[in-house]
Amino acid sequence: MDDAALEDVLLQTLDLLAWRLRRLEFVLDGRVIEVEGTEDRKTPSVPVVPRLQRLESTLQQLASRSEVVSDLLKLQSQHPNIFTEDEPKDASSEPDTTQQLAMVLTDAPRFSTITSQLRSLSDFSVPPTSAFASVIALQPRLAQLEEQQYRQAMEISELRKRTGALVLQWHELFILGQGQCWAEWDTRLRNAERSVRREEVRRMEDGV
Structure with missing residues (x-):
């Protein structure tokens, strides 16, 4: 130039x-x-x-x-x-033909294993269609049973709620109520005993 x-x-x-x-x-x-x-x-x-x-x-x-x-x-x-732009990669950094061949040979047994597994899948026999047809025919009954199971679960839940309410009511009436009754009777008995003792003391003081 x-x-x-x-x-x-x-x-x-x-x-x-x-x-x-x-x-x-x-x-x-x-x-x-x-x-x-x-x-x-x-x-x-x-x-x-x-x-x-x-x-x-x-x-x-x-x-x-x-x-x-x-x-x-x-x-x-x-x-x-x-x-600045990055410098192009050196082609010498990539593996050569010998290294590539070694990598292929290393993974070769894996390819044969996968091939044998795929071939083994073809040996499985497909189930007869009659079995699928019977399962499909049972679908309406299964839906009815599922609905019945749902209703039973709802009834059981309602019974549990009613049972819990009855147990709570029984506990309040017979356990807590009886305890309150015994406490009230004990209080009355103590008050009556105090009144009797006061009357006895008063009579002894009066010489009766």
Whole structure:
């Protein structure tokens, strides 16, 4: 590549960078900047280095006005590998033909085992259809039995509730009620005993 072609490629690259800066400025705040040096695209006398310096200066000005651009530049300086494409994997890292053949031979017994299992499935005889027909014929009866079982379960639940209520009532009447009755009788007996003793003491004091 001669010098003229190389210079033309450099100028095209600089124009593309300037266009991207204008587009970035428009995306960020809706304004379009005029990057210095782009009007000199067809002027060979303008050196490439000053134009590149102007582009860098414009980018720095844009970064000073936009936190997003500033953060991206900091991220690029700290982690330069983020914005570069990954290198293609080396073909030598993949296993060669010998290694692939060894892996196939290692799993070969598993293939034969699976094949024998599949063949054994074909040896199973399918049950006669009469058995399925009899099961289908029993379906209405099974539905009736299920409904009857549900009704019985509901009756049993109701009986349990009634039994619980009766047990609670019996406990309140015969256990708690009898206890209260005995307590009341004991209280009356104690009161009567106290009255008799007071009467005896009073008579002894009166000399009767």
